[in-house]
Amino acid sequence: MPQWIIDQPGTLTFEPVTALDVRIVAGRLAVLASDGPPSLEVTEIDSPPLLVEQDDEGRLTVAYKDLTWDGVLGWLRHGRRSTTLTLTVPKECPVRAGVISASAVVAGFEKRTNVKSVSGEIVLDGLSGDTEAETVSGPxxxxxxxxxxxxxxxxGELTVAGGTPRRLRANTMSGRITADLELPPTGHVTLxxxxxxxxVRLPKDADTDVALRSTSGHLNTAFSGLNGTSRPGTRSLSGRLGGGMASLSATTITADVTLLRRDQ
Structure with missing residues (x-):
């Protein structure tokens, strides 16, 4: 099994990659889908070095030896460990990317993508497969x-821009959720x-069943035709927009829920 120890800037190319697992602490990470040869470019790195391995089935791992996937969200070690790197692998490659405080961009993949972050900012661009993101405070x-x-x-906050999800499920304690969506007929959103x-913002001609609820927060909508109820311990706005092919549910305890309309 080929192994490399990366302790200085440089570039590596690999045999065909079937899956990618990358884990760093601080710095910047880019994981990009590409039709070219799989590669790793490191432009900045502090000690300790990164360990790179590719097994006989093509699975590629780029990580610190003591930073496991399961240990990302519970990382307590001190030290800067800053690195800046870019990985390119095929678009059909499953990806796992874990960061502590580093920022990360993951773009263009069609299969399963998993990301974890403690406080680092994550950008997910043009993903069409199953995607899961888990953070402590990172947006x-x-x-x-x-x-x-x-x-x-x-x-951590969630922002969804230009989304057409089949299914979108988001759950936070105190993070804000902002979503600009255009739901397909079978789209299902639960926030x-x-x-x-x-x-949440939807097109003016959305075909969606809507259910907005809060224990003590305010409910606001730019759409007519939703029915409001209020009784001790719960407030709700619900109804059908257009043909009601898709579904949207948004629930809070103390926070407000706002449904906006996109007229263009």
Whole structure:
């Protein structure tokens, strides 16, 4: 099994890659889908070195030896460990990317993508496969989402721009959720936050069943035809927009929920 120890800037190319697992602490990470040869470019690195391995089945791992996938969200070690690297692998390659405080961009993949972050900012661009993002306080931005997406965070914010998800599920404690969506006929969106505000924007001609609920937060909508109820312990706005082919559910405990209309 080929192995490399990376302790200085440089570039590596690999045999065909069937899956990627990358884990870093601080710095910047880019994981990009490409039709060219799989490669790793390191432009900055502090000690300790990164360990790179590719097994006989083509699975590529780029990580610190003591930073496991399961240990990303519980990382407590001190030290800078800053590195800047770019990885290019095929678009059909499953990807796992874990960071502590580093920023990361993952773009163009069609299969399963998993990302974890403690406080680093994550950008997911043009992903069409199943995607899962888990953070402690790190924000996640998704652009051009067309697959299934699951987001879980304690205090991290989620922003979905230009999304057409089949399924979108987001759950936060205090993080804000902002989503600009155009739902396909079978699209299903479920958003939940304890104290973080939720704001969703849909096209004016959306065909969606809507259910907005909050224990004590305010509910606001730019769409007519939704029915509001209020009783001790719960407030709700619900109804059908257009033909009601898709579904949208947004629930908070103390935060507001706002449904906006996109007229163009």
């Amino acid at each position: 996640v931005e998704s652009r051009g989402l067309t697959g299934d997406f699951r987001f879980t965070s304690v205090a 939940h936050s304890v104290s973080g505000h939720i704001m």
